Amino acid sequence: MAAAFDEMKGTDGLARPAYEELAGWLGKIPPDILQQRSREAELLFRRIGITFAVYGESESTERLIPFDVVPRILAAKEWDTLKRGLEQRTKAINLYIKDIYSTRDVLRAGIVPEDLIFQNPVFRPEMNGQRVPHDIYVFIAGIDIVRVDSDTFYVLEDNARTPSGVSYMLENREIMLRLFPDLFARHRVAPVENYPDELLATLKSAAPATAAADPTVVLLTPGIYNSAYYEHSFLADKLGIELVEGRDLIVKNETVFMRTTEGLKRVDVIYRRIDDDFLDPLSFRPDAALGVPGLMSAYTAGNVTLANAVGTGVADDKAVYSYMPEIVKFYLGEEPILKNVPTWRCREAEHLSYVLDNLAELVVKEVHGSGGYGMLIGPKADKLAIEAFREKLKRDPRGFIAQPTLALSTVPTLVEEGLAPRHVDLRPFVLTGRDRTRIVPGGLTRVALKAGSLVVNSSQGGGTKDTWVLDN
Amino acid sequence: MLSRTADNMYWLARYVERAEYLARIIEATQRLTAVPTSDGATTNEWESAVATAGCAAAFFLAHKEANEQTVTDFLAFSPDNPSSIRSCFEVARSNARSVRTALTVEMWDAINGTWLELQKLGAGPASREQFANFLRWVQESSLRFDGSAYRTMLRNDAYWFSRLGVFAERADNTARILDVKYHLLLPPQEHIGGPLDYFQWAAILRCVSALTAYHWVYRESLKPWLIADLLILNDQMPRSLASCYAHLVEHLDNIARAYGRQGLAQRHARQVRTRLENSRMDEIFKGGLHEFIGSFIADNNRLGALITEQYLL
Numbered sequence: 001m002a003a004a005f006d007e008m009k010g011t012d013g014l015a016r017p018a019y020e021e022l023a024g025w026l027g028k029i030p031p032d033i034l035q036q037r038s039r040e041a042e043l044l045f046r047r048i049g050i051t052f053a054v055y056g057e058s059e060s061t062e063r064l065i066p067f068d069v070v071p072r073i074l075a076a077k078e079w080d081t082l083k084r085g086l087e088q089r090t091k092a093i094n095l096y097i098k099d100i101y102s103t104r105d106v107l108r109a110g111i112v113p114e115d116l117i118f119q120n121p122v123f124r125p126e127m128n129g130q131r132v133p134h135d136i137y138v139f140i141a142g143i144d145i146v147r148v149d150s151d152t153f154y155v156l157e158d159n160a161r162t163p164s165g166v167s168y169m170l171e172n173r174e175i176m177l178r179l180f181p182d183l184f185a186r187h188r189v190a191p192v193e194n195y196p197d198e199l200l201a202t203l204k205s206a207a208p209a210t211a212a213a214d215p216t217v218v219l220l221t222p223g224i225y226n227s228a229y230y231e232h233s234f235l236a237d238k239l240g241i242e243l244v245e246g247r248d249l250i251v252k253n254e255t256v257f258m259r260t261t262e263g264l265k266r267v268d269v270i271y272r273r274i275d276d277d278f279l280d281p282l283s284f285r286p287d288a289a290l291g292v293p294g295l296m297s298a299y300t301a302g303n304v305t306l307a308n309a310v311g312t313g314v315a316d317d318k319a320v321y322s323y324m325p326e327i328v329k330f331y332l333g334e335e336p337i338l339k340n341v342p343t344w345r346c347r348e349a350e351h352l353s354y355v356l357d358n359l360a361e362l363v364v365k366e367v368h369g370s371g372g373y374g375m376l377i378g379p380k381a382d383k384l385a386i387e388a389f390r391e392k393l394k395r396d397p398r399g400f401i402a403q404p405t406l407a408l409s410t411v412p413t414l415v416e417e418g419l420a421p422r423h424v425d426l427r428p429f430v431l432t433g434r435d436r437t438r439i440v441p442g443g444l445t446r447v448a449l450k451a452g453s454l455v456v457n458s459s460q461g462g463g464t465k466d467t468w469v470l471d472n
Numbered sequence: 473m474l475s476r477t478a479d480n481m482y483w484l485a486r487y488v489e490r491a492e493y494l495a496r497i498i499e500a501t502q503r504l505t506a507v508p509t510s511d512g513a514t515t516n517e518w519e520s521a522v523a524t525a526g527c528a529a530a531f532f533l534a535h536k537e538a539n540e541q542t543v544t545d546f547l548a549f550s551p552d553n554p555s556s557i558r559s560c561f562e563v564a565r566s567n568a569r570s571v572r573t574a575l576t577v578e579m580w581d582a583i584n585g586t587w588l589e590l591q592k593l594g595a596g597p598a599s600r601e602q603f604a605n606f607l608r609w610v611q612e613s614s615l616r617f618d619g620s621a622y623r624t625m626l627r628n629d630a631y632w633f634s635r636l637g638v639f640a641e642r643a644d645n646t647a648r649i650l651d652v653k654y655h656l657l658l659p660p661q662e663h664i665g666g667p668l669d670y671f672q673w674a675a676i677l678r679c680v681s682a683l684t685a686y687h688w689v690y691r692e693s694l695k696p697w698l699i700a701d702l703l704i705l706n707d708q709m710p711r712s713l714a715s716c717y718a719h720l721v722e723h724l725d726n727i728a729r730a731y732g733r734q735g736l737a738q739r740h741a742r743q744v745r746t747r748l749e750n751s752r753m754d755e756i757f758k759g760g761l762h763e764f765i766g767s768f769i770a771d772n773n774r775l776g777a778l779i780t781e782q783y784l785l
Contacts, residue, residue: 224569237573245570248476259475261629261783262731 004407005149006421007072016150018075018470021186026070026412026419034414037179038069044175066463067172069179072411072424072445079190079441079469082145082153082428085338087437088328090141090430093160093315095331097137100314101127111330112323113347121368122313124276126283130300133208134434137309140199140271141430142166145338145443147409154341154406156425158324160316161308162273166429167231169444170195170238172466188471190441196238198431198438199271203239205433206305207268215268218242218258220249222274222290232273246274251294254301269305276310318401319345319367342404346397355402356393359386362402364393377454379405408454411465413447423448425456426467441469477571478633479784484567485621485637488583491560492614493645493679494547495607497521500678505540507671518543524652524679526644527555544603549596557610561590574630578620586613629730632723636779639723643716643772646703649679651765657696659757673699680711700761701753713768717745720775727783737778744771 005011008019015023026034045067074082099106100117101124107114117123142163144156173192177184200217207215221232223245236243248258249267257264272279278288283296298304314320322343328336344351344362355362364376376389393400410421428443445465446456456462501521519538522531525547534552535542550556554563565587568575575583589609597603618638625631650657656672673694677683682702689706690698707714720741728734756764 224566229569233572242474242477243573244474245476248474259785261473261475261478261633261727 004421004423005147005409007147007409007411007424010150018073018078022071022073022183025183025186031418034069034419038067038414041067041069041175041179044178045171065168065458066449067175068413068422068447068449068463068465069176070412070414070419071176071183071466071468072426072447073187073468073470074442076470076472081337083439083441085153085155085336086141086143086428086430086439088332088334088337089143089155089158089324090138090432090437092324092328092331093141093158094135094137094432096327097160097309097312097315098135099331101130101311106327106330109330111326112320116317116319116323117314120314120317120319122276122311122317124311124313126296126300127309127311131302132309133206133302133305136206136432136434137312138315139202139206139307139432141432142427142443143430145426145428146341146406147424147426148406149409153338155324155338156341157318158316158321159427160312162275163427163429164228164231164273165427165444165446166195167234168464169429169440169442169467170234172444172464176466187468190469190471192440192442195429195440196235198440199235200239200241201435202431202433202438203269203271203305203307205435206307208302208305210303211268212266216258216266217269217271218244218249218267220244220246220270220272220274220292222278226273228273235271241271246289246291249292249295251292251298254294254298254303256292256295256298256304267304269307271307276313279306279310317367318365319347319398322401341406344402346393346400346402351402352393352397355400356390359390359393361405363405364389364400364402367399367401377405380454405454408448411445411447413449413463413465415449415451420451422451423454423456424465442467473574473629475784477574478629479780480567480571481574481630481634482637482640482779482784484564484571484583485618485634486641487560487564487567488614488617489638489641490555490645491557491564492611493641494525494555494557494560495610495614496679496681497524497649498544498547499604499607500675501543502540503678504671504675520652521547524649525555526648527553530554545596548603548606549593558590561587561613576620576624578624579617582613582617582620586617589613627726629727632726632730633783635723636720639716639719640772640776640779642711643713643720644769646680646711646713646716647765647769647772649676650700650703651762651769654761654765657700657761659697659754660695669696670694676703682709682711685709697753697757700756704756704764705748705751705753714745714748717741717748721745724779735778735782737775737782740771740775740778744768744775 008015008023010016045064096106106112107117138160140163142159142165144159145153146156147153169192203217204215218241219232219236221229221243223229233243242258244258250257250259250264256267258267274290277285278290280291280293280295281288282293299306299310322340322345325336325340328334344355346352346355355364359376360378362378366374376385378386408423408425411424412419413422424445424447426443426445428439431438445467447463447465448454448456449463450461453461498521501517505517516538518540521543522528522538530553531538531546534546546553546556548557551558553559565583568580568583572580597606621634653672653676656669673696674683676699677686680703686694686699686702689702689708692698702709702712704713706712707718709715724738724741728738
């Protein structure tokens with residue numbers, strides 16, 4: 001594994017242009033000021049965050065995700081490339097999902113193997129031949145990006161179902177504005193606070209043809225016991241829409257209504273944060289108490305928009321991921337602007353034998369896993385773990401993909417001993433509406449707080465940073 | 473607004489109000505039992521406290537005997553009693569969480585802070601002194617929540633539903649204490665009790681935090697019929713039945729105006745208020761205080777059912 005690229009110091013140890021001002025500032029301030037601001041940030045999170053967070057609960061430690069006060073900075077030019085790449089990728093994803101549930105050109109052309117779709121539990125036969133409003137399937141995408149050098153960004157993962165984390169992007173900025181007004185005066189940082197407005201505009205643009213002129217949008221949550229509940233209530237609050245649970249909705253004459261104090265009120269767009277499986281007990285899991293009986297009937301009748309659509313898992317499955325560059329080319333006839341991490345598909349014999357021979361150097365992931373669980377990081381694993389994984393892999397090669405161990409870029413991060421480089425990734429949020437695509441500059445930067453660790457997931461010791469996109 | 477949100481606001485307010493009332497009952501009973509028997513009543517005060525809290529049936533399923541230990545534990549801390557102070561705050565917090573977006577930061581702070589304190593308490597306070605502090609803290613928590621709602625909420629349906637909860641619960645509490653203690657509140661001509669009842673009367677007033685108010689209103693020593701008048705008909709007294717119904721009618725009217733239509737709940741609340749306005753204490757005594765209170769409790773329960781039917785389902 002090569003030495004990691006540091007986003008502040010670059011390769012020559014001198015501050016890269018986007019970080020010049022910050023590096024100078026960090027060099028001048030009294031040494032304990034960052035620790036002090038960091039403590040203030042935690043207090044603020046508890047106070048501002050208290051509006052949304054569920055702090056105090058026994059499981060709360062996991063929910064108050066550590067926040068690092070040193071921002072991660074992207075130059076305008078870097079962001080511009082990312083933005084074009086993200087737009088291109090989500091455009092292709094939407095065309096691809098539409099194709100999968102209609103004419104399946106991509107399968108007939110042999111770009112993606114059929115069994116990868118039809119034997120995949122995230123494939124929803126209910127969606128076959130089903131048109132969705134404006135042909136948009138993925139209204140909200142969270143596309144995970146990693147960086148390995150000054151020019152190379154890779155897409156690590158496409159999250160096309162119910163990506164979360166945007167509330168941290170918004171809160172992180174609020175906290176930073178309070179703590180470091182001085183730094184903001186020295187930088188021209190593109191704002192992110194318009195995200196809720198952009199999201200609402202996107203959702204409204206997706207209303208079905210039968211909706212009223214000003215469509216009613218709601219956010220459907222599994223309820224207070226869901227680990228992302230605070231984000232759901234935060235967003236509903238910022239969007240000014242009702243936060244509903246399944247039991248608040250009722251389907252009559254293939255139309256969705258919510259129960260209000262003034263009687264039943266029609267619902268046109270549902271920003272759902274419930275998985276497909278739990279949406280409608282009549283269509284999917286019959287024991288799904290969280291869902292709305294009959295919701296799929298209203299959906300297929302075209303009387304309600306679900307954002308994201310049902311069945312988008314066929315796009316963000318890790319097994320499908322490796323075909324994304326071909327998918328982009330197939331639908332758009334363009335070279336992908338954002339590269340994929342080189343990926344070996346263990347389902348293919350040649351790839352498998354390479355992976356088995358090089359386990360100690362590779363990262364091997366479960367095709368259906370998420371959250372950084374169930375994966376092998378070769379260089380960090382001992383012999384025993386590697387051998388155990390080898391057996392697992394041989395038993396079910398289709399269940400795994402492998403990638404080189406990437407030297408994720410680092411950004412200075414405040415740790416006990418002071419500032420130290422820590423690996424980061426980036427999750428920008430791409431909004432696709434009927435009218436246009438909207439991407440708020442930046443996204444959520446996740447940082448692996450343990451020295452040398454590559455796992456940024458909050459469930460495994462990851463933290464977050466504010467992400468700055470500089471104006472020229 | 474969502475019916476579930478309105479329902480949560482309504483019950484959130486009810487449970488916080490109930491917790492405060494329970495704390496007052498326990499406090500007043502403790503004082504009463506501290507009075508030498510020769511000066512006080514001979515009945516079991518702790519049994520009476522359970523009845524006043526409206527959970528006698530549930531209590532005697534769990535305990536054989538009503539004494540300070542069993543009753544305070546049951547009313548304050550028992551997780552098995554759905555109306556214990558602990559349960560009230562638990563349910564209130566859980567309701568608050570699911571309607572986070574309808575609450576102001578201050579309200580959430582108040583109820584969440586209370587709940588966090590409660591977690592620290594564990595099985596209950598170790599000493600009598602700590603317990604006394606606990607009871608005061610419960611009342612302060614309720615005041616803080618109520619005050620936050622009053623000072624920070626938008627005056628819209630969310631606010632009105634939470635107020636309906638407060639006043640429906642308050643009316644129920646005041647009526648319940650009158651129902652249990654009615655035999656002590658006799659009209660002047662029938663009143664044969666001696667000074668022995670004095671401490672009972674003071675205890676009743678303490679339960680509804682009206683001891684000082686009594687003196688300001690009547691400027692007399694405690695007379696049982698005046699106590700009844702204060703708690704039933706006096707609309708200056710915030711916990712009187714008349715005052716609660718003035719508020720219930722007001723907030724139901726606000727909702728009806730905002731929604732552009734009224735229903736059975738509005739009509740029923742107005743009827744109850746009119747009956748209170750047109751009543752005089754001597755007539756109430758003539759018809760029987762116990763009967764009057766009994767029919768009021770039934771009416772108040774019916775209002776709760778009507779509000780639920782009309783708005784909360």
